[in-house]
Amino acid sequence: MAEPMLETRALTRRFGGLRAVNNVSLTFEVGVVHAILGPNGAGKTTVINLLSGDLPPTSGTIRFRGRDITARPVQRRVRMGIGRSYQKTNILPELTCLDNCRLGALSRLPGGLARIRPSRAARRQVQARAEHALALCGLEARADTIAATLSHGEKRQLEIGMMMATEPTLLLLDEPLAGMGQEESRRVTELLRRLAADHTMILIEHDMDAVFAIAERITVMVNGAVLETGSVEQIRASATVREAYLGEEAEP
Amino acid sequence: MMSRALSPTVVLPLLFVVVAVGLALYPLVGETFYVRLMAKIIVLGILAMSLDLLVGYTGLVSLGHAAFSGAAGYITATLILKAGVTDMALLLPASLAVSALLALVIGWISVRTSGIYFIMITLALGQMTYLFFHDVSYWGGTDGISVWDKPVLAVGGWTLLELSDRMVFYYTAWACLVAVYVGLWLLMRAPFGQIVRGVRINPGRTQALGHDVHRHQLAVFVIAGTIAGLAGFLEVARSGFMSPAHLGWHESAMVLIIVILGGMGTLVGPVIGALTLVLLEDWVADLTSHWKLIIGLFVIAVVLFLPNGLVSLLTRGAGPSWLRGRRATPAEAQAEGGDDG
Amino acid sequence: MDYTYYLIQAMNGIQYGFLLFLVASGLTLVFGIMGIVNLAHGAFYMVGAYLAYWLAGATGNFFLGVAVGVPIGVVLGLVIERLGFVHLYHRDHLLQVLFTFGMILVIGELITILWGDDVHGVSVPAMLAGSVALTDTQAYPVYRLFISAACIATAGGLLALIRYTRLGMMIRASASNREMVELMGVDVNRLNMAVFGLGVGLAAFAGMIAAPVNSVHPTMGDDILIMSFVVVVVGGVGSIQGAFWGAMLIGLADTFGAVFLPEAAGVVVYALMALVLVWRPSGLFAAR
Numbered sequence: 015m016a017e018p019m020l021e022t023r024a025l026t027r028r029f030g031g032l033r034a035v036n037n038v039s040l041t042f043e044v045g046v047v048h049a050i051l052g053p054n055g056a057g058k059t060t061v062i063n064l065l066s067g068d069l070p071p072t073s074g075t076i077r078f079r080g081r082d083i084t085a086r087p088v089q090r091r092v093r094m095g096i097g098r099s100y101q102k103t104n105i106l107p108e109l110t111c112l113d114n115c116r117l118g119a120l121s122r123l124p125g126g127l128a129r130i131r132p133s134r135a136a137r138r139q140v141q142a143r144a145e146h147a148l149a150l151c152g153l154e155a156r157a158d159t160i161a162a163t164l165s166h167g168e169k170r171q172l173e174i175g176m177m178m179a180t181e182p183t184l185l186l187l188d189e190p191l192a193g194m195g196q197e198e199s200r201r202v203t204e205l206l207r208r209l210a211a212d213h214t215m216i217l218i219e220h221d222m223d224a225v226f227a228i229a230e231r232i233t234v235m236v237n238g239a240v241l242e243t244g245s246v247e248q249i250r251a252s253a254t255v256r257e258a259y260l261g262e263e264a265e266p
Numbered sequence: 267m268m269s270r271a272l273s274p275t276v277v278l279p280l281l282f283v284v285v286a287v288g289l290a291l292y293p294l295v296g297e298t299f300y301v302r303l304m305a306k307i308i309v310l311g312i313l314a315m316s317l318d319l320l321v322g323y324t325g326l327v328s329l330g331h332a333a334f335s336g337a338a339g340y341i342t343a344t345l346i347l348k349a350g351v352t353d354m355a356l357l358l359p360a361s362l363a364v365s366a367l368l369a370l371v372i373g374w375i376s377v378r379t380s381g382i383y384f385i386m387i388t389l390a391l392g393q394m395t396y397l398f399f400h401d402v403s404y405w406g407g408t409d410g411i412s413v414w415d416k417p418v419l420a421v422g423g424w425t426l427l428e429l430s431d432r433m434v435f436y437y438t439a440w441a442c443l444v445a446v447y448v449g450l451w452l453l454m455r456a457p458f459g460q461i462v463r464g465v466r467i468n469p470g471r472t473q474a475l476g477h478d479v480h481r482h483q484l485a486v487f488v489i490a491g492t493i494a495g496l497a498g499f500l501e502v503a504r505s506g507f508m509s510p511a512h513l514g515w516h517e518s519a520m521v522l523i524i525v526i527l528g529g530m531g532t533l534v535g536p537v538i539g540a541l542t543l544v545l546l547e548d549w550v551a552d553l554t555s556h557w558k559l560i561i562g563l564f565v566i567a568v569v570l571f572l573p574n575g576l577v578s579l580l581t582r583g584a585g586p587s588w589l590r591g592r593r594a595t596p597a598e599a600q601a602e603g604g605d606d607g
Numbered sequence: 608m609d610y611t612y613y614l615i616q617a618m619n620g621i622q623y624g625f626l627l628f629l630v631a632s633g634l635t636l637v638f639g640i641m642g643i644v645n646l647a648h649g650a651f652y653m654v655g656a657y658l659a660y661w662l663a664g665a666t667g668n669f670f671l672g673v674a675v676g677v678p679i680g681v682v683l684g685l686v687i688e689r690l691g692f693v694h695l696y697h698r699d700h701l702l703q704v705l706f707t708f709g710m711i712l713v714i715g716e717l718i719t720i721l722w723g724d725d726v727h728g729v730s731v732p733a734m735l736a737g738s739v740a741l742t743d744t745q746a747y748p749v750y751r752l753f754i755s756a757a758c759i760a761t762a763g764g765l766l767a768l769i770r771y772t773r774l775g776m777m778i779r780a781s782a783s784n785r786e787m788v789e790l791m792g793v794d795v796n797r798l799n800m801a802v803f804g805l806g807v808g809l810a811a812f813a814g815m816i817a818a819p820v821n822s823v824h825p826t827m828g829d830d831i832l833i834m835s836f837v838v839v840v841v842g843g844v845g846s847i848q849g850a851f852w853g854a855m856l857i858g859l860a861d862t863f864g865a866v867f868l869p870e871a872a873g874v875v876v877y878a879l880m881a882l883v884l885v886w887r888p889s890g891l892f893a894a895r
Contacts, residue, residue, distance in 0.1 A: 066474065068474070087473075087478075088473050088474055089473050089474075089476050089477055089478045089479075092474065092475065092476035093476045098474060100471075100474075104468070104470070104471045104474075105468070105471065106464060106467045106468045106471065106472075107467075108467060109463075109464075109467065113460070116460065117460065117461065117464045117472060117475050117477075118475040118476070120457050120460060120461055120475075120477070121475055121476025121477055122476075123457055128457075129456065129457045129458040129461070130453065130456050130457075130458050131456065132456070132457055140457070176471075176475060177475075179475070180475055180476050321701065327700060327701045327704065329704065375881050375884060375885060378884070378885075378888045379884070379888050379889070381700060382638065382644055382700055382844060383840065383844065383888070383889065385644060385700060385704060386644075386836045386837075386839065386840045386844075387840060387880075387884065389833065389836060390833065390836060390837050390840065390877055390880055391877060391881065393833050393877065394873070394874055394877030394878070397873030397874055397877075398871075398873070398874055400873065401870060401871065401872065401873045401874070402870055402871070403870070515829075515833070516829075519646075519704070519705070519708045522701075522704070522705060522708075523705055523708070526701070526702075526705060556716050556719070556720055558712045558715065558716040559712070559713055559716035559717065559720075561712055562709045562710065562711070562712025562713035562715075562716060563709070563713060564709075565705060565706075565708060565709030565712065566691070566706055566709035566710065566713070568705075569702050569705050569706040569709065570694055570706070573702055
């Protein structure tokens with residue numbers, strides 16, 4: 015088997031006495047859309063925070079393409095190719111959409127003098143990346159719109175565009191469809207499906223239609239621990255999962 | 267009111283050109299007393315611009331900024347007085363190096379914190395620097411240091427600049443003001459400045475887009491401290507005097523007032539703020555010996571009625587929106603972010 | 608220099624620490640509950656000292672002066688809160704800093720107008736004027752012991768107030784979750800006034816009882832303000848417990864710094880603060 019994109023070993027995070035994430039060992043294969051499901055408080059967002067570096071784990075390790083990144087700060091992980099989007103819209107409201115994406119694109123610029131006097135080529139490249147990311151998330155018509163004035167759904171799209179501007183290979187998506195109407199949901203699901211073609215994804219989402227539409231593997235978490243991991247069919251068929259979680263939602 | 271077609275990105279540089287040309291022409295018409303006052307305003311304007319870089323552009327409210335200009339001033343004055351050095355090619359780099367180094371140390375400790383902590387820590391570390399120059403007798407105690415010799419720039423026997431000449435000093439300081447403005451304006455337009463803007467608006471998100479927030483904050487802190495050092499050097503070259511009061515937190519707070527009064531995040535605003543405050547002080551001090559009372563009331567009035575500064579009267583909302591109204595309560599911020607399903 | 612000398616220094620350090628605690632606890636409460644950075648807090652300490660100077664002279668009795676002065680100080684504080692601070696709730700810290708700095712200038716200048724620029728002294732009340740002999744040659748002034756005792760009593764009262772009263776309950780709830788308290792229907796205006804009045808009262812009281820050992824002058828508010836800021840930063844913003852231990856640490860460090868490193872006395876405290884912050888960026892007892 016090829017080297018996995020991301021691998022966790024006995025990952026644990028405590029908040030005081032609570033084990034929000036308990037001994038989670040997961041493997042995320044290259045090119046696969048891997049969804050994490052579970053009831054509220056199962057520790058899904060905490061897992062994303064541990065993978066992105068927003069939170070340090072209490073114990074356990076994280077390996078990205080074979081390299082141990084457990085102690086690496088957020089920005090280094092981003093530059094290695096791990097992008098994330100947030101559950102609560104997290105953009106720079108007073109900037110234009112293009113400038114929001116440009117900030118992501120700038121992370122690909124080398125440090126030092128290049129950030130003060132970039133070459134013409136580098137400038138063009140940043141601009142092209144930002145425009146490309148904006149086009150990817152479907153907001154090219156909104157390039158010069160101040161982000162604060164976007165509709166909720168558009169802000170969620172921008173959220174994804176900003177992440178894409180950092181040119182990630184692995185996408186950590188924390189409820190990308192949160193708070194969206196049906197039409198918006200459909201559009202963003204379509205966008206995710208397109209991105210799935212050439213990116214690895216770890217996806218948290220409550221919208222089961224969307225999950226079943228794009229996910230290839232599913233992990234179900236309960237109380238901070240992994241209940242079961244398998245293909246979509248396996249999880250759908252799993253009695254344990256039905257009992258613990260899907261039961262309520264899957265039955266009419 | 268200006269028409270809407272004039273965006274701040276056009277108005278602000280234009281305004282600086284007007285101010286700079288005005289300052290350049292003033293000595294041709296003004297009385298000696300006011301020319302001296304203008305020289306003071308130029309030096310203070312450089313100091314205030316450097317603080318604007320921190321406060322207005324990076325969102326770091328420092329209450330210890332005078333420490334950097336003061337430390338550089340002390341180095342300049344001490345080198346002149348105790349070592350007899352007047353060569354500007356030595357004095358200027360030495361004082362800039364000291365202020366940069368001090369900013370690196372204080373910045374390294376301070377940028378690890380944010381908000382109220384950052385304010386308190388820069389205040390305390392600035393005060394520590396004040397006490398260092400105040401308590402250690404080598405630096406001349408409360409009375410400070412007075413020097414009669416002024417820096418001279420000479421290359422191979424050719425005297426280029428003699429700062430003891432009031433007009434030479436005036437235009438040297440003026441050139442520094444213009445150079446600092448242009449330098450900072452370019453810097454803030456460069457990718458570095460765009461990242462710094464992101465750091466101010468949303469540090470968490472900027473980090474999640476691959477940028478090292480602390481390193482950018484520290485870089486800005488050092489740049490601002492070094493420019494403050496330039497102002498400190500010029501201050502000694504102007505007045506021949508440096509005392510602990512130049513480093514005290516009242517001085518830092520006054521520079522902060524200047525930045526707000528003029529309009530933060532605009533670069534030209536701080537220069538206009540320095541002009542306004544120095545002229546006001548001069549006028550009020552003539553009226554009453556209790557001029558501090560008037561200045562205090564003025565400061566309160568600025569905070570209550572003109573938090574975006576004088577420049578905003580011209581540009582309508584050029585200032586950062588986060589100062590404009592109330593801070594959003596967490597509940598509102600959440601509503602802004604949408605519900606989370 | 609035998610150990611008695613160090614004992615005396617330690618007692619001085621602790622006494623200073625207690626004074627710092629009274630001032631810093633108000634500073635930390637006003638920030639923790641009201642969300643306001645109050646640079647003018649040191650000015651209330653100074654106002655207290657001047658009230659003690661004025662009232663002790665006018666009434667001829669120091670204690671009567673304190674008894675009359677504390678309410679005057681509190682009323683003054685509440686007037687300022689109603690007139691000025693109400694405009695600062697939910698505003699940016701930067702504006703709060705500048706507004707309260709403006710107030711420092713105004714209060715300082717008003718004091719100069721009323722009492723002049725000179726350094727004044729307040730005499731130790733006769734009944735506390737003596738000293739306690741520690742050895743044949745060294746003695747400790749009774750009045751300093753009185754300061755510590757008065758501070759302990761006040762601190763005890765403050766802690767009891769916070770722990771056992773309804774106001775204290777609201778203060779604790781408000782420190783950990785302000786929005787929650789607002790939503791619960793507590794009259795935030797009155798809570799703010801109570802907290803602010805309490806803070807001013809503590810600072811003014813500290814200024815009064817310290818007046819006989821320190822001189823009374825127009826920059827005294829600044830000195831105590833900066834030290835209190837250091838205490839709050841070291842202890843952790845918003846934490847009363849932190850303010851207490853921070854105050855003790857800083858009081859002792861300042862006193863012994865002056866003993867061992869007279870030339871760099873002022874720097875010791877700040878170096879200590881920097882060390883604490885490198886170790887714990889949000890203070891020893893961070894509220895959150």
